[in-house]
Amino acid sequence: MITFTVYGEPVAQGRPKASTSTGFVKMYDPKKSKDYKDYVKLAASEHAPDALLEGPLGMVLT
Known part of the structure; x- marks a missing residue:
């Protein structure tokens, strides 16, 4: 699971x-x-996995 927060x-x-x-x-x-x-791209890039994700993906935004 990848989790990160975009402040502001x-x-x-x-x-x-x-x-x-x-x-x-x-x-x-x-x-x-x-x-x-x-x-947002900078916040997300700090948590990017080494390899691309494959298969079905889900996303939750709060």
Whole structure:
């Protein structure tokens, strides 16, 4: 079992933004959403197993 806690106030996924500064459309996350996703990724990566998980998986979020 893998258990970890993400501290702080949850941040809702923001609406993606678009830019055409290079002549091509580029989509990106708003800064607040991107920062929170990076924080959650860091918290989860500290508890990642050495090998990929296989078979049926379950998840409980509280």
